[in-house]
Amino acid sequence: MSVVEYASHRRVRLVSLAAVTALAVGVVATVAFDIPLDRIFTAGYVARSMEMAAPISLAAIGGLYAEKSGVFNIGLEGFMIFGAFFAAVGTYFAGGGGAVHAWAGIVFATALTTVLAVLFAVLLIRYKADQIVAGLGVWFIGLGLAPFTASIIWGSRNSPRMPGVGRLTVPGLSEIPYLGRIVFDQSPLVWLTALVAVGSWVFLYRTNYGYWIQAAGENPEALDTAGIDVNRVRYATVIFSGAMAGLGGAVLLAHSSSFIGTGQTMVDGRGWLGIVAYLFGNYNPLGAAAAALLFGGVDMLQGQLQTLNIDLSAKLLGLLPYIVVIVVLTGWGKTRVPASVGEPYETEE
Amino acid sequence: MTANNTPPAVRLEGITKQFGDVVANDSVDFTLDAGSIHALIGENGSGKTTLMSILYGLYDQSEGTIHVNGEERSFDTPRDAMNAGVGMIHQHFQLVMPMTVLQNIILGHEPVENGLVDEARAREDIEAISTRYGFDVGEHLDTPVSELDLGTRQRVEIVKSLYRGAEILILDEPTAVLTPQEVEGLIELMEDLRADGRSLIFISHKLDEALAVADDITVLRDGNAVGTVSASETSEEELARMMVGRNVLFDSDARETTIGEPVLEAEGLRVIGDRGLEKVSEVSLSVREGEILGIAGVQGNGQTELVEALTGLRTLGSGVVRFDGDDISAMSRRDRIEAGIAYVPEDRHVEGLVMEYDLVGNGLLGNQTIEPFANGGFLDWEAVREHTEEIIEEFDVQPPNPDTEAESLSGGNQQKFIVGREIGHDPDVLVASHPTRGVDIGSIEFIHDRLTELRDEGLALVVVSSKLEEIQKLSDRIAVMYEGEFIDTVDPSDVTEEELGLLMAGQRLSGEDEVSGDGMTEGEMSEGGVSEGRMSGDESSSGVET
Amino acid sequence: MSATDESGARSLLDRVSDRLLDATVLERFGIALASILTAILLGLLMVAAAGYNPIIFLNNLIVGAVGSERVLARTLRISTFFIVTGVAVAVAFRAGVFNIGVQGQFVVGGLACAMSILWAAPYLPSGSLGGVGLMLIGTVAAAVSGGLYGAFPGVLKAYADANEIITTIMLNFIAIGVVSWLITNPFREAGSTNVQTEPLPANVGLPPIVFGESGFSVVGLVLTLALVAVVAVVMTRTRFGYDMMTSGYQASAAVYSGVDAKRNVVATMSFSGAVAGLASALFVIMYQGRFLEPASIHTYGYDAIAVSLLAANNPLAVVPAGLLFGGLNSSTSYIQIYSDVPVQLIDGIVGIVILFVAVPELFRMAANRATTGGEDE
Structure with a gap:
């Protein structure tokens, strides 16, 4: 079965690339800067990397669903900005500093970005918008309107301090050295993300709906002649992708202390990282999550090195994820894109 | 019943x-x-x-x-x-x-x-x-x-x-x-x-x-x-x-042509297809002045890749392509056009025409480095327009308006325009891939007549087709391609349609008394590679019928 | 009035509206106009929803763009940047290459321009002749470095199949980070608390004609229009332009016609990046007189996408689109001072313009409905 072949083949490459990256970082670290690696890859670092990876994973899973079905949702970054912003608004108006308010914000953000995603899906599918241009539009709208509204609500593009969701600590198990902190003393949103990743893998490869999604992106006509409405499938995936990116933004907020609306906003390219993550993961939800973890790890490295008083400019270290993206895309250009991505589907003409 | x-x-x-x-x-x-x-x-x-x-x-x-x-x-x-x-x-x-x-x-x-x-x-x-x-x-x-x-x-x-x-x-x-x-x-x-x-x-x-x-x-x-x-x-x-709606003549003119020197030759070609599989294995061929070499075969047996290798659109895995005796294996598509290798492509909607351009814009396609159309990097649109008008007139393209967008032409007229443009290069070799696919009967006859005329004028032609009638009518020699190899080369007057069919199915004719084309190696039996048809090509081909 | 009369009239209307809708130039103009008007209308609605007076806002928008000579100079200055960056985007989009990296190419070009002038200044005479020489050096440096920074993702796309949308966005982030670090550290003005380079020598700058010391020179506008004309000629009357446009319309036909697709992508990206570099040379020489913290520079390279799309990626049409965006942007300074409405709204409006431009079908249907009385299929 070639799907398995594909998967194993890809996994080998994924793991090897991740290993090479890690090794390179390790060698540079130890040789050039004389850094003790055990003090970098602490349990706290891995746990925080997972927190960082969660929003990217969610956006990536959403994006890959859309693209699998034939629609390139390049607006993930924009939806993430909206998600983070709406979560801040929701939490703020829920009025309090507890985890329950943070959760309210997450639910509110996901609901609202879903509504926006419906509008976006109508433009893409019903009105056959240029997917790339419209996606860029969503990004710019997010970059403009989120800080605009933030200024109106808080008098500043940044929000006041927001509560987080805390950690899900399993008594006893969390005492296990190393793993305890990573697995049993972890943000519930990381758990949620893992659940979404596994669930969306099963859905995509083991249910009839998953078959339809794959067929819609590869040969929509085949699906149509099998009696399934292609555009309905695509509506579902595009809306899902917007909702997941929105949830991702909300998770990002919950893992940070406040909404930041200056510059590229707090999302700061994570939506784009999400796209790269699913390309890197070859459209497989689990692969995408693994790639997101790589990006999360690279992202957190900056802080980790700083705590060790290693003198590398924060500004330059902060660019590491973007450089990794370019390296990954360049070494990974062979991803097979679904055959019908970007083409609107019409039944009769 | x-x-x-x-x-x-x-x-x-x-x-x-x-x-x-x-x-x-x-x-x-x-x-x-x-x-x-x-x-x-x-x-x-x-x-x-x-x-x-x-x-x-x-x-x-x-x-x-x-x-x-x-x-x-x-x-x-x-x-x-x-x-x-x-x-x-x-x-x-x-x-x-x-x-x-x-x-x-x-x-x-x-x-x-x-x-x-x-x-x-x-x-x-x-x-x-x-x-x-x-x-x-x-x-x-x-x-x-x-x-x-x-x-x-x-x-x-x-x-x-x-x-x-x-x-x-x-x-x-x-x-x-x-x-x-x-x-x-x-x-x-x-x-x-x-x-x-x-x-x-x-x-x-x-x-x-x-x-x-x-x-x-x-x-x-x-x-x-x-x-x-x-x-x-x-x-x-x-x-x-x-x-x-009228009586159809299944005619075939007897041909008396003088065959000259080899113009386009290939030796031991191996070509890798889009998906990394070898699509052409050890193919050798030679086309001479005043001759049409027909390449028959079921779609997807490597014809597309072979033609692309000859015309410079695909790099060779190994082997040599010679033009007028010179090795052109590494020559770019651009240089091959300028050298005089014309190509009527398999898919006019994808390659042969830019659908959104008018005919003038399409008249320049492939000619953009050739004088008088280009002059030191600048284009002379007046010259292109004149040339386009000539093509339209000579090839009876309807409507005869150079400002028509290519996509609004019928398939037959699009194809006539492409053939006209390619011949307009004044080439030494014309490679024509499925020259009459999805074309109306009138245009088929017109295009066939033009191709045989060119042959008679001394041009070397390679015609690829999966239509047996067409191959038999036009060719002086027929090479049958199966799983990336020339399984045999036959004389069209010595072979029946059934025999061609058997060859296309990969079965050699019993009794090796058939002529083998010059310079063609028999090649070993296919190495058990999976035959895999190319769908993309035929999909757009007959898209005329909705 | 019989039924046939009515359907006759209907079909006449259909034909007229068909003809109107078929006229693609007119149609594109209509779509552009409709996109802008709808986006501004939505912006006003948001202003109203936020509790401000939309009429005053609209008034501020206009006064802030063309209300006085000073403001007009600012509008024209910003417009030149939008026009040149818009042309940079248009070139690439026309060729079917999504160069979202104009911002990064602008930033890299700007730094190269400023630094090359600063480095070369000691070796050239201080008079106006030396000034012209320095400006030429700076302009060439900007075009070359912008071109190279554009060529890089072009190479990655051509030879490693890396999606240029994503690589160029990443390279924008990287350019801003690295240039910012450079200006903060090695290239920082000695003793300054601001993140900026040393000022350019006094003999570098465009002559202040008509508008005085406003950071805008009519010479700059003339150069901009000349550049637009050159690019338009390149696109329509040269082989390079034909190859690029053909690749944009139908890449496989371009390859068939002898275009080397990979080299063409690199050439397009280099060309586009070089034009972006020219925009930043104008920015540095005519306006800033130095280079400064790139994160604080307006995102011309991103807005240029909207400018170009609005102009249907036609270099000539970029001029009016650039003027419009120049006006919109110019008024943000005014609004910031004279009203409480957060100016990020303008960025949001730009985003909405892009979104609408992406959906011509929306306006086509609306137009159909309007002309034929609402009963379409």
Whole structure:
């Protein structure tokens, strides 16, 4: 079965690339800067990397669903900005500093970005918008309107301090050295993300709906002649992708202390990282999550090195994820894109 | 055929379908008797596929009624048609390439258990169908469709329809992609299905096949049903007359040409295809002045890759291409154009024309470095316009307006324009890939005449086609390509259509008394590589018929 | 009035509206106009929803763009940047290459321009002749470095199949980060608390004609229009332009006609990046007189996408689109001072413009409905 072949083949490459990256970082670290690696890859670092990876994973899973079905949702970054912003608004108006308010914000953000995603899906599918241009539009709208509204609500593009969701600590198990902190003393949103990743893998490869999604992106006509409405499938995936990116933004907020609306906003390219993550993961939800973890790890490295008083400019270290993206895309250009991505589907003409 | 009281499986009455101003079907009546095979024949564009797409719920008819098994039905979607037991095997297979055979067969009709697809049950059901009709499909259930040859893909399509419970099967030009031997297998299968009580509609433009398999034959011309005849009471001549509306001459001019020096030669070519598989293995050829080398073969046996390697669109895996004796293996496409290698591409919508450009813009295509059109990097649009007007006049392109956008031209006129432009380069070699695919009869004759004239003027030509009549009519030598190799090179006057068919199916002719082309190595038998058809090419090719 | 009369009239209307809709130039103009008006209308609605007076806002928008000579100079200055960056985007989009990296190419070009002038200044005479020489050096440096920074993702796309949309966005982030670090550290003005380079020598700058010391020179506008004309000629009357446009319309036909697709992508990206570099040379020489913290520079390179799309990627049409965006942007300074409405709204409006431009079908249907009385299919 070639799907398995594909998967194993890809996994080998994924793991090897991740290993090479890690090794390179390790060698540079130890040789050039004389850094003790055990003090970098602490349990706290891995746990925080997972927190960082969660929003990217969610956006990536959403994006890959859309693209699998034939629609390139390049607006993930924009939806993430909206998600983070709406979560801040929701939490703020829920009025309090507890985890329950943070959760309210997450639910509110996901609901609202879903509504926006419906509008976006109508433009893409019903009105056959240029997917790339419209996606860029969503990004710019997010970059403009989120800080605009933030200024109106808080008098500043940044929000006041927001509560987080805390950690899900399993008594006893969390005492296990190393793993305890990573697995049993972890943000519930990381758990949620893992659940979404596994669930969306099963859905995509083991249910009839998953078959339809794959067929819609590869040969929509085949699906149509099998009696399934292609555009309905695509509506579902595009809306899902917007909702997941929105949830991702909300998770990002919950893992940070406040909404930041200056510059590229707090999302700061994570939506784009999400796209790269699913390309890197070859459209497989689990692969995408693994790639997101790589990006999360690279992202957190900056802080980790700083705590060790290693003198590398924060500004330059902060660019590491973007450089990794370019390296990954360049070494990974062979991803097979679904055959019908970007083409609107019409039944009769 | 059936004289009893069972209602006809399908009765179409007064079906009219308009696309904008174009009438694709004009009040067509059609009756399929239960348990029979009914052939629907007509030229490309005569409205066969449109009529059947209406029956299958893909299009809504503008007027007319549909009765299935005596009941009036109206199908909004294929699903409605399927629920009524109507299945259709499309000319372009409706298969999802990276998905497995099993997934393709059950697509849209998946058995579900606890929310997940119940593969085990699907497997049982499919195997039951497979064994009943002796299909080999059961062995490939976990293979991605992309790895199957065209004949197997077609059987997957048929199993798919049967799996969905089709009692009435529409087969749209099912033989177009098959070798003559595979066609025989298909005909047997159709007879088995009929014996099992199913009713079949067989769409074709091949008269002999219709006569061989069908009980009744309905002929469509320009969207009208010209008539329905019983297969046992008609002849090829009568059907041809009905199809074309006049007597057709199957003529072939005797040719007396002087053959000169080799112009384009290739030796030991190996070419890798898009998906990393070797598509051309050890091919050698030579074309001389005043000669047409025909390359025959079932679509997807490496012809596309071979032609691209000759014209500079694809890099060689290994081997040598020589032009006028010089090694041009590493020469770019640009330099080959300038050197005098002209190319009428396989797919005019994708390569030969820029659809959004007008004819002037298209007249420059390929000429953009050639004087007088280009001058030190700058373009002389006036010169291009004049040249375009010449092409239009000489090749009778309709409408004769250089400002027309390419996409608004008919297929035949587009093709004439491309041939005219390529000849306008004043080349030494012309490589023409499927030069008359999807082109009307008048233009076919025109293009054939021009190609033979060029041959007579001393040009060297390579013509690739999967149409045997065309290959036999034009070629001075025919090389038959199978799984990336020239399985044999034959003289068109010494070979029958059946023999060509056998060669195309990869079977060597017994008794090696056939001429072998000069410089052609026999090559070893194919190294067991999976034959895998290229779908992309043929998909756009016959897209004329909607 | 019989039914046939009515349907006759209907079909006449259909034909007229068809003809109107077929006229693609007119149609594109209409779509552009409709996109802008709808986006501004939505912006006003948001202003109203936020509790401000939309009429005053609209008034501020206009006064802030063309209300006085000073403001007009600012509008024209900003417009030149939008026009040149817009042309940079248009070139690439026309060729079917999505260069979202104009911002990064602008930033890299700007730094190269400023630093090359600063480095070369000691070796050239201080008079106006030396000034012209320095400006030429700076302009060439900007075009070359912008071109190279564009060529890089072009190479990655051509030879490693890396999606240029994503690589160029990443390279924008990287360019801003690295240039910012450079200006903060090695290239920082000695003793300054601001993140900026040393000022350019006094003999570098465009002559202040008509508008005085406003950071805008009519010479700059003339150079901009000349550049637009040159690019338009390149696109329509040269082989390079034909190859690029053909690749944009139908890449496979371009390859068939002898275009080396990979080299063409690199050439397009280099060309586009070089034009972006020219924009930043104008920015540095005419306006800033130095280079400064790139994160604080307006995102011309991103807005240029909207400018170009609005102009249907036609270099000539970029001029009016650039003027419009110049006006919109110019008024943000005014609004910031004279009203409480957060100016990020303008960025949001730009985003909405892009979104609408992406959906011509929306306006086509609306137009159909309007002309034929609402009963379409």
